[in-house]
């Protein structure tokens with residue numbers, strides 16, 4: 557299924573950077589690139605261990621109603637360096653028109669550098685079902701009941 561997703565290059569977007577793209581035919585996520593502010597473009601942005609930052613993409617999107625865009629970490633740098641997202645998966649709502657941001661956290665022990673133009677996260681377009689929250693007096697019974705948190709197999 558291919559869903560049109562309008563994407564705007566904001567005025568500070570670096571035109572040399574490509575729009576998000578799927579790297580393989582069946583990739584679920586399109587990679588998002590860091591679009592750093594001009595002063596940090598040459599050196600990149602250094603994140604100390606356990607530091608967080610909101611990384612701009614320079615892009616805004618209009619997610620169609622009935623969908624959300626999930627922003628997720630990429631596995632490679634997560635494994636190698638601990639580059640993660642404190643809000644993973646980030647939720648981009650269908651009515652959001654601000655800049656698409658990637659919240660990152662350095663879970664590694666060493667500082668890491670986010671470079672301008674680097675692919676720092678991936679965006680997955682997902683259908684959303686909205687719940688009609690209705691107050692109830694009782695819930696139907698199930699075999700699991702209130703068991704959870706490792707209750708099975710004991």
Ligand SMILES: O=c1ccn([C@H]2C[C@H](O)[C@@H](COP(=O)(O)OP(=O)(O)OP(=O)(O)O)O2)c(=O)[nH]1
Nearest residue numbers: 627643645646647648649652655656657658659
């Ligand atoms: O990784 C993310 C997460 C969110 N957003 C944008 C789009 C989203 O629609 C908006 C609000 O996100 P969220 O609902 O997660 O934030 P909140 O803390 O609940 O704030 P709000 O009260 O604005 O909803 O921020 C991003 O650009 N990247």
